[in-house]
Amino acid sequence: MNPTMTTRERDWTLPADHLTLEPAARLVGELWLPGDKSISHRALMLALLAPGTSTIRGAGDGADVRSTASIAAALGADVARQSSDDASNVEYRVTSPGIDALAAPERSLDCGNSGTSLRLFAGIIAGQPFEATLDGDASLRGRPMARLAAPLRAMGATVHGPDGGARPPLRIRGRRPLASVEWTPEVPSAQVKSAILLAGLRADGVTRVRETVATRDHTERMLRARGVDVCTTSEGPGGSIVEIEGGGTPAPFDEVVPGDPSAAAFWLVAAAIHPDAEIRLRGVGVNPTRRAAVDLLRRMGARIEETALESRGEPRADLEACSSDLEAIEVSPAETAAAIDEIPILCLAATQARGRTTIRGAGELRHKESDRIAGIVAGLRAFGAKVQNQGDDLVVDGPTALGGAAVDSLDDHRLAMTFAVAALIARTQTKMGGAASAAISYPAFFRDLERIRR
Ligand code: S3P
Numbered sequence: 001m002n003p004t005m006t007t008r009e010r011d012w013t014l015p016a017d018h019l020t021l022e023p024a025a026r027l028v029g030e031l032w033l034p035g036d037k038s039i040s041h042r043a044l045m046l047a048l049l050a051p052g053t054s055t056i057r058g059a060g061d062g063a064d065v066r067s068t069a070s071i072a073a074a075l076g077a078d079v080a081r082q083s084s085d086d087a088s089n090v091e092y093r094v095t096s097p098g099i100d101a102l103a104a105p106e107r108s109l110d111c112g113n114s115g116t117s118l119r120l121f122a123g124i125i126a127g128q129p130f131e132a133t134l135d136g137d138a139s140l141r142g143r144p145m146a147r148l149a150a151p152l153r154a155m156g157a158t159v160h161g162p163d164g165g166a167r168p169p170l171r172i173r174g175r176r177p178l179a180s181v182e183w184t185p186e187v188p189s190a191q192v193k194s195a196i197l198l199a200g201l202r203a204d205g206v207t208r209v210r211e212t213v214a215t216r217d218h219t220e221r222m223l224r225a226r227g228v229d230v231c232t233t234s235e236g237p238g239g240s241i242v243e244i245e246g247g248g249t250p251a252p253f254d255e256v257v258p259g260d261p262s263a264a265a266f267w268l269v270a271a272a273i274h275p276d277a278e279i280r281l282r283g284v285g286v287n288p289t290r291r292a293a294v295d296l297l298r299r300m301g302a303r304i305e306e307t308a309l310e311s312r313g314e315p316r317a318d319l320e321a322c323s324s325d326l327e328a329i330e331v332s333p334a335e336t337a338a339a340i341d342e343i344p345i346l347c348l349a350a351t352q353a354r355g356r357t358t359i360r361g362a363g364e365l366r367h368k369e370s371d372r373i374a375g376i377v378a379g380l381r382a383f384g385a386k387v388q389n390q391g392d393d394l395v396v397d398g399p400t401a402l403g404g405a406a407v408d409s410l411d412d413h414r415l416a417m418t419f420a421v422a423a424l425i426a427r428t429q430t431k432m433g434g435a436a437s438a439a440i441s442y443p444a445f446f447r448d449l450e451r452i453r454r
Contacts, residue, residue, distance in 0.1 A: 019435040019446070021423035023404070026454035027270055027277035032087035033259035035060040036285045037441050038190070039314065041068045041116045042222050043255040044079070044092060045124060048072040049201070050226060051098025052252035058089045059257050062413075062441040064114035071111070071121055072096075075132075076103035087259070088444040099201065099249055104130035108169065111136040113369060113440050116191055118168060119148050120219075123195030126157035127202025128174035135169035139369050139411065145170060151183045151196050155203060180205040180246060187364055188337040190215035193242065201228065203246040212239045213337045216289045218314070225313065226250035238334050258285030258316045262414075263442050265293040265342040267452070270421045271321035272302040273352040278322040279452055283309065286317045292338035294319070296346060300326045300353055326353035328398065333361025340364060343394070344418040347376050350396035351385040352425070363392035369440070370410035379407045379415060383422050383430075404428030413440035420449060 040059040045068065047054035059065060069092065073079045077096035084091040097103075102124075111117040111134055118134045122145075125132045135141070149165035158173040159165040180203040185192045193209045197219055200207030220242055223230045229245035264284045271277040286294070286306070298304055305320045326349060331339075336359055339346060343362055350357035365372035373389050380387045382405035386397040404426045409416035411434045420438070423430035438445040 017434060017436040019432050021420055021430045021432060023426050023428070024274065024424040024453045025276070027274050027279060027424065027452045028454055029452040030280040030282060031267060031448050031452065032085065032282050033263045033284060034062060034087055034442050034444065035089045035257035036260040037062060037064060037262070038116065038216055038218050039222070039255070039257050039285070040065045041120065042194070042218050043257065044068045044072050044094065045120055045198070046222055046226055046250045046253065047092070047094035048075055048077045048096050048102070049099040049124070050096060050250045050252040051101070053093065053095045054252040055254045056092040056094070057084060057254070057256045058087075059092055060260060060441065061088055061090045062439060062443055063112055064117065064440050067110065067112040067114045068117045071109045071117060074105045074109055076101065089257070102128055105132050108133040108135045111140060113137050113139055115140060115143055118170070119191035119195045120198060122148055122152060122170060122172055123198035125172045126152045126155060126174050126199040127176060127178050129176050131171065131173040133169050133171045141168050143167065144367050147185060147187065147189065147192050148195055151181060151192070152199060154181050154183070155179050155199050157199070176202060177246065178203040180207040182208040182210065184210040184212070188213040188215050190219070194219040197223065197230070197242065197244050200244040200246060201248055205246055207244050207246065209242045210235065210239070211242070212236070213334045214238055214240050214289060215337065216287070218287070221314070222255075223250060226253050256313060258311070258314050259283045260441070261285045261287075261290045261293070262341045264319060265345050266417045266421050266445075268294065268297055268302065268304060268319065268321045269345045269349045270424055272297060272324040272326060273349060274425055275323050279320070281319045283316050284319050286315050289338065292335055293342035293346060296329065296331060296335060296339060297349060299329050300349060302326065302349070328353045328355030328357040331357070331359040336361045337364070341414060344372055344376050344414050345421065347380060347387060347394055347396055348418050348422050351380060351387070351398045351400050351402065353398045355398070357396045357398070359394040361392055362394050368412070370412035370415065372412065372415065375410045375412055375415045376418070379405075379419050380422065382407045383426060402426045404430045406431045408432070409434035409437050411437045413437045413442065417442065417445055420446070424453070
């Protein structure tokens with residue numbers, strides 16, 4: 001698609017698909033990150049459900065969030081988007097007729113690569129008096145949906161799709177009102193929890209989602225901020241039960257999106273594993289359900305300073321990381337679930353840590369944008385790292401000096417960014433296929449990489 005170029009030759013807002021990456025002598029500087037992807041999706045969806053005008057400042061402008069914005073427009077909202085800041089984030093102004101007057105879409109809704117768009121919109125459509133089809137790219141069409149179809153069916157929606165609705169495209173016929181349910185997802189999933197809660201908005205009575213391992217809680221916080229009755233109670237070690245009262249209407253809201261902690265993790269690890277690095281990240285979201293990677297890196301010995309910032313919404317902080325001496329750690333299944341999107345970059349950190357790092361219960365990574373277990377093992381081994389997959393665990397022995405590699409991201413944004421960071425500490429040049437996938441969550445990633453490279 002794009003010609004092969006070196007990282008210094010082009011405009012990084014549109015990364016080339018095949019890149020040659022040079023090692024960095026030094027990493028230094030300050031970055032503003034893309035707006036949090038999970039919060040940006042939800043802010044757009046809740047703006048669609050709120051009758052009136054909502055604004056969203058600092059929204060991420062990755063392809064996934066754009067998919068959500070165009071689906072919100074297809075369901076009847078007027079969605080205006082304009083550039084907002086130096087992090088290449090955007091501001092949305094969304095005017096919607098609201099949850100009781102959504103438009104039946106004229107064609108299938110394209111979620112692109114975005115599992116969050118597909119699963120959360122499925123929950124919204126389940127409570128609407130029309131039928132809609134949610135579809136996506138080849139990667140999304142391979143991702144598991146039975147975990148979503150089961151609760152939505154139990155609530156009264158009809159869900160059709162390949163293998164009995166186990167994969168997209170999903171054709172969903174909504175029903176009003178839905179029946180309320182009490183549901184315990186089999187695998188920890190904020191997307192499934194959120195879909196049930198969004199459907200629960202349109203159910204008779206109280207819908208409950210029981211989590212044995214807590215997942216990101218943005219949907220609950222953001223519904224509450226918009227006046228919807230949502231209540232979370234702790235249950236057992238690390239578990240919780242979330243209840244939503246049916247019949248609520250989210251109010252219009254002005255959201256300010258914090259920097260994406262999953263994007264921050266790439267730079268925190270880059271700083272920690274590079275021998276001459278100091279990177280400052282401004283305004284990063286540090287919601288307790290999203291900060292596991294920071295805490296795990298600190299447990300490995302990473303020098304990360306955190307300065308809390310004032311915030312009226314999600315908690316935010318400036319983070320500063322520098323070259324560190326890392327030690328191997330054991331990561332429990334609950335910690336793995338909490339840091340699920342950061343596991344690829346944490347595995348890279350583990351290649352530079354003294355001893356054996358074991359990341360337990362990582363099986364869900366097989367069902368992300370790619371089979372991330374296979375991608376991590378193949379990619380990091382290409383750099384010379386000692387990485388193995390044992391059952392659902394990832395085992396990394398370190399420290400290993402990395403060599404330059406020829407790697408492929410499998411068109412998975414988080415693998416592309418992990419391998420790009422590995423390239424910064426490799427002895428020689430790295431060639432990567434599928435680099436453009438970084439734009440799924442972080443379109444300016446390679447521009448930022450050049451900003452901190454010395
Ligand atoms: C997300 C939840 C997680 C995560 C994904 C974003 C969300 O997925 O991996 O990148 O915004 O709710 P699961 O719900 O499948 O665990």
